[in-house]
Amino acid sequence: MTGRSFTEGHRAATPLELFFDLIFVIAIASAASNLHHELAAHHTLNGIIAFFMAFFSIWWAWMNFTWFASAYDTDDTPFRLTTFLLMFGALIFAVGVNDISLGNSRPYVPVFGFVIMRIAMSIHWLRAAKEHPENKKTNLRYALGIIFAQLCWVAWLFIPKDLALWAFLVFMLIELSVPLYAEGKKLATNWHPHHIAERYGLLTIIVLGEGLLGTANTISGLLKDETHWSAAAFPLGLAAASLIFALWWTYFELPWGRVLEEKRNRKVGFLFGYSHFLVFASLAAVGSSLELIADTTQQHFNPNEVTEHPVTPLFAITALSLSIGIYLITTSILRILLIDHSKYNWLALFTSVLVAAIPIFMVSLGLEIIWALVFSVVGILIYISFCNWTKCNVYK
Numbered sequence: 141m142t143g144r145s146f147t148e149g150h151r152a153a154t155p156l157e158l159f160f161d162l163i164f165v166i167a168i169a170s171a172a173s174n175l176h177h178e179l180a181a182h183h184t185l186n187g188i189i190a191f192f193m194a195f196f197s198i199w200w201a202w203m204n205f206t207w208f209a210s211a212y213d214t215d216d217t218p219f220r221l222t223t224f225l226l227m228f229g230a231l232i233f234a235v236g237v238n239d240i241s242l243g244n245s246r247p248y249v250p251v252f253g254f255v256i257m258r259i260a261m262s263i264h265w266l267r268a269a270k271e272h273p274e275n276k277k278t279n280l281r282y283a284l285g286i287i288f289a290q291l292c293w294v295a296w297l298f299i300p301k302d303l304a305l306w307a308f309l310v311f312m313l314i315e316l317s318v319p320l321y322a323e324g325k326k327l328a329t330n331w332h333p334h335h336i337a338e339r340y341g342l343l344t345i346i347v348l349g350e351g352l353l354g355t356a357n358t359i360s361g362l363l364k365d366e367t368h369w370s371a372a373a374f375p376l377g378l379a380a381a382s383l384i385f386a387l388w389w390t391y392f393e394l395p396w397g398r399v400l401e402e403k404r405n406r407k408v409g410f411l412f413g414y415s416h417f418l419v420f421a422s423l424a425a426v427g428s429s430l431e432l433i434a435d436t437t438q439q440h441f442n443p444n445e446v447t448e449h450p451v452t453p454l455f456a457i458t459a460l461s462l463s464i465g466i467y468l469i470t471t472s473i474l475r476i477l478l479i480d481h482s483k484y485n486w487l488a489l490f491t492s493v494l495v496a497a498i499p500i501f502m503v504s505l506g507l508e509i510i511w512a513l514v515f516s517v518v519g520i521l522i523y524i525s526f527c528n529w530t531k532c533n534v535y536k
Contacts, residue, residue, distance in 0.1 A: 142272045151335040153342060154215055156223060160205065163227045165346055167198045167234035168424055172350045174238045176428040179459060180435055180451055191428075193308055194240045195421045197250070200315055201230060201257040203413060204286075206339045207319075208261065210331040212268050222263050229256030251297055255290045262286040278328040285318035316414070323406060331409065333400030340416055344391050347423040348384055354430025355380040376437060379513035380430055386520040387423065387464070390471060393528055399478050408478060415474060422467040429460035433509065453509045458500050464516060465496025468523060475527060488527035495519035 171194040178187025205226060213219065236249025262283045269279035292311040299307045323329065359377035400412060435451040472489035479485065498519070499512035 148332060151332045153335070153338055154209075154213060156215060156220060157206075157209060157213075157339065158342070160223060160227055161202075161342060161346060163230040163234065164198060164202050164343075165349070167230060167237055168195075168347060168350065169353070170234055170237040171195050171198060172424045172428045175425060176431040179428065179432060179455075189305065190240055191425070192421070194237045194250070195424065196312060196417065197233065197240070197254050198230075198237075199417050199420055201226070201233075201254065201261075202343065203416075204258075204261050204319075205264075207329070207331050207336065207413065208264055208268075210335045210339070211329040212264070212272070218267065219264075222260055222267075225263070226257050226260035229253045229258075229260060232256060246297060248297060251293055255293055258286050258290050258293075262290075275328055278322050278324065281322035282318065285322060289315045289318060320410065325406075327404070327406040327409060333404050334397035336412075337395075337397035337400055340396065340412075341392065343420060344423065345388075347420050347427075348388055350424050350427030351384040351387070351430060352381070352427075354427040354434070355384060359434075375510055376433070376513070379510060379517060380433070382517045383430075383464075383513060383520070384426075386517055386524070387426065387467065389524055390468070390520060391419075393524060394475070394479075403478060411477060412474070415470060418466055418470040422463045422470070425463040426460065426467070429456065429463050432456035432459055433513070436509065454500070454503050457503045457509055457512050461496045461499045461512075461516065464520075465492060468492035468495060468520070472527075484527045488523055491519065491523045491526055495523060 171191055174194070175187050175191040178184070178190065181187075205223070230253065232253030233250050234253070236247065236253060239247040240250050265279045265283035265286065269276045269283060272279065289311065292314055296304070296307055296311060355377060359373040359380075396412075400408065432451050433456045436453050436456045439450055469489065469492045472485065472492050475485045475488065495516060499516050502512045502515060503509055
């Protein structure tokens with residue numbers, strides 16, 4: 141485990157990494173499903189905070205392994221067994237992810253799973269410190285920083301309920317500071333730009349899958365009635381599926397591997413790596429929001445059914461539009477900071493705000509939610525036309 145070259149040709153994700161991602165599909169699906177249920181029950185603040193806490197834990201464990209594997213993946217037996225331990229922790233976390241909330245001050249199961257994941261990562265870093273002496277200082281910093289952070293999470297279980305959120309934020313900052321401290325002032329680990337871009341693209345597809353699940357649920361409850369099929373299920377399903385496809389297009393329009401290769405430095409690495417929390421979380425929330433669209437649509441076409449917590453069209457489209465807005469604004473800022481300050485990128489940022497705001501305004505005026513969805517799709521297509529790679533390619 142001496143560190144792989146960041147100029148290695150044809151570097152791609154390994155079967156182990158793809159299998160590793162499969163575990164996180166379960167965790168992300170659980171977090172997104174819990175967000176939908178909390179929002180549908182009008183526990184908005186609690187649902188958002190619980191989703192933030194759960195998704196941060198999922199993303200952070202995934203990201204740490206991804207960047208480590210990019211630099212040190214040997215795919216030998218010790219590496220595979222240690223990664224299996226990490227995956228086992230992720231599975232435990234996924235089982236208990238719904239226990240993370242402001243109403244549950246003792247989420248033992250997810251914390252236990254998270255600590256297992258992170259201890260497995262410290263084992264990876266300790267091995268790298270031993271077998272790669274040239275980078276021993278950095279690798280030991282990673283290992284010891286992770287171990288210290290896990291002591292904090294164990295202590296979190298015993299913190300009073302009214303301080304739990306604030307303690308979580310403090311311990312979250314400790315976790316985020318470990319790579320900043322370990323890497324030092326210069327970039328120390330040999331992460332591969334195209335490998336990192338591929339891995340991030342794969343997780344983007346996974347969270348977009350939550351949107352496809354939301355699309356399926358949007359139309360499934362309306363298929364029993366032919367009137368509902370023609371009046372709602374088909375147009376609503378088409379609009380929702382088009383929305384997910386358009387979001388996919390916006391992300392993969394840009395060759396992120398080329399961008400990272402051209403600007404492979406400490407600042408760009410951390411900016412790209414950390415900002416994607418908002419990208420992934422917002423796309424996962426799109427799936428939850430489409431479930432709300434399904435709820436309000438079914439209530440509209442089945443008014444005789446008694447619903448304990450009715451979901452209004454305005455609430456559903458607000459959740460969806462804000463999720464889309466966070467995603468588009470984040471990717472637009474990344475375009476500006478990592479690629480170019482061109483007028484096209486700034487225009488894309490302005491368009492992001494409009495795409496988020498106008499559908500909410502449309503529904504508040506009484507227009508049907510289907511037209512708000514159609515506008516969202518059209519708005520994203522306009523976004524793509526403003527800043528496609530043909531116009532924004534600065535590496536010609």
